[in-house]
Amino acid sequence: MEESGSYPVKLYIYDLSRGMARQLSPAMLGRQLDGIWHTAIVVHGKEFFFVGEGINNCSPGGTPLGEPDSIVDLGSTEVPEEIFMEYLISLGESTYRGDKYNLFEHNCNAFSNDVAQFLTGKKIPSYITDLPSEVLSTPFGQALRPLLDSLVINPGGNNIAGQR
Template sequence: MDQHTTYSVQLYIYDLSRGMARQLSPIMLGKQLDGIWHTSIVVYGEEFFYGGVGISSCPPGGTMLGSPDSVVELGNTEVNEEIFMEYLSSLGESSYRGDRYRLFEHNCNTFTNEVAQFLTGHKIPSHITDLPSEVLSTPFGQVLRPILDSIHIAPPGGNVINGHNNHS
């Protein structure tokens, strides 16, 4: 068959602060942050995300965070679901194991940025990937860092994907 099937790829964006970052960041950090972003990739009718337990999936909008605050269309992919799941399994066994999660350097947004490029060739919006360095560039961010580094954010409500668990 000559026809290539394409699949829509979306970025779900959640503000973990539920609007508090927008209100409090000028006071606490001395600069305006629009949110504390958690992102996930939606493709093949599933939502995929990374946190302290590793790579997980659920039906779109199925985490405890509910509906996303915004959705960005990242484009289409010709990568089929089987190849994608093999790719996720290899990520889950290596760079995206749960114990590799770091709030500032290696988080849900690092994951969605890498997956978005694999699927579509496009990165996720830079205001999301630049957020950690913006926070750390402030005196308050430096004070908060040891506390925030010890937190592992993992929205419950998904199936953990790893090399030993076939996703159906």
């Protein structure tokens, strides 16, 4: 715990395409995408993220995705760990249950954005939250939507629902 009762909040950003989006998107989509983003919030010494099985956590950088491609400092929060975990458990039982996961509309980035706002009052960068609509605005994105809607991203971690 920090002396001031303030805890740093970071956004971990991973490119699920590992650079392929940057190379292939101009030909496939007709526009440049810098990555296919998976995000997580790091606070209280853990990395928290939403996947197809619900809200998970692990040690920072501890998913099979390895180290993040970039880290954004979102500031700090005064929300203690106990209150934060209660908040996450309530989200995991309602808004962010695994069966509510959707690759385009209700994904890890929506979760990171909601949690960032709860902790710091700040949103995550719009280039991340705007990506699904950018992809879907292309003919190729529309053609791929049925396939992409069936995908569930799960980089591992421990589901918080069982951590009461």
